[in-house]
Amino acid sequence: MSWAAAVGLLHVDISFVPAYGASGEYLCYQEEQVVAGEQAMLAPRERRVPFVRHSRLDRVALDQVCRLSSFDFVEVDGGASPGAPLRL
16 A cells, blocks of 8 residues: 555544645645645545745645645745735
């Protein structure tokens, strides 16, 4: 069983996930295997919250995990400016 499949079997109310990048309106990752795992962690959850470091805002990556609008909110560290390039 892959780790993505195993994670998909977990039952939790809220999922906090790290982000490689957030570009425009998408949460992004570099590796296809990581994307599969992130999608498994996010799929069956009541609430979903990504953590994005301000240095990773507007970072383009090869694979899109999902739209930022599918999250309850996006947690960004204190270094982000009020005009940070996120479209929810």
